[in-house]
Amino acid sequence: MSLLRSSLMVCMVVLLVACAGEQDPCKSFFEPYPDLASARYRTERNAAFLDGMAAYSRGDYAGAIQPLKLHVENRRDDDAARIYLACAYLATGKPYDAELQLDFLEKSTRPGFRDQVDWYNALCWTCSGQYGRALEQCDKILAAKAHTYTAEAARLKEALQGR
Numbered sequence: 728m729s730l731l732r733s734s735l736m737v738c739m740v741v742l743l744v745a746c747a748g749e750q751d752p753c754k755s756f757f758e759p760y761p762d763l764a765s766a767r768y769r770t771e772r773n774a775a776f777l778d779g780m781a782a783y784s785r786g787d788y789a790g791a792i793q794p795l796k797l798h799v800e801n802r803r804d805d806d807a808a809r810i811y812l813a814c815a816y817l818a819t820g821k822p823y824d825a826e827l828q829l830d831f832l833e834k835s836t837r838p839g840f841r842d843q844v845d846w847y848n849a850l851c852w853t854c855s856g857q858y859g860r861a862l863e864q865c866d867k868i869l870a871a872k873a874h875t876y877t878a879e880a881a882r883l884k885e886a887l888q889g890r
Contacts, residue, residue, distance in 0.1 A: 752886045753822075753854035756879065759788070759814040760843060764807050775801070776808050783811055788818035799828075806832055810840050813847055822854040842875035849876075849883060858890045 765780035767773060779794035795812040799805060809828045816825035829851065832844045845868050852861035861883065868880035 752883065752890075753850070755886065756853065756883050757817055757850050759783070759818055760810050760847075762811075764811070772802070773798070776805065779808070779815075780811065783815060788815040791815040792819065799831075803831075804837075806835055806837055806840050810843055810847070813851075817847065817850060817854060820854070822851040826851040826855075845871075845874065846876035846879060849880065853883065853887065858887050862887050 762780060762784040765777060765784050767777065769777050775794045775798040779791045779798060782788070782790035782794070792812065792815045795808055795815060799808050799812055802808065809832050813825040813828035813832075816822070816828065825847065829844050829848050832840050845864065849861050849864035849868065852858070852864060865880040865884035865887070868874050868876055869884070871877070874880070
């Protein structure tokens, strides 16, 4: 009985060590989109956006959500606010909410954030455990002639293969 117990303990330790070395690809690959907007001149029309961006730039992504959400509800055409809101949702563990914001950007006729939408969609699917969809998105990015996130997509694809 003692030999069996010892063998089980050894197996458990080996499994724990193996699992500890495996990192969460969501946490490993997600980086919020850089704050390129909070230095805008404050007006009544963009006050909620700038309040959200103040929290975002401090790394308070949970605090950024409500003002950014309020802003995009009032200014549906503000693509920059949507990308920041999507990232705030991803940073707080809400990939489905982030994906919804990216869906709005995908439907936009304005081309400003196409590469970011591709990349953050891959991360939404990674963070929600939809690895097959994330791999397909990585392949889409890698097939593009020029894409901002080619290197990141290649690394993410490598990390997700076999999951």
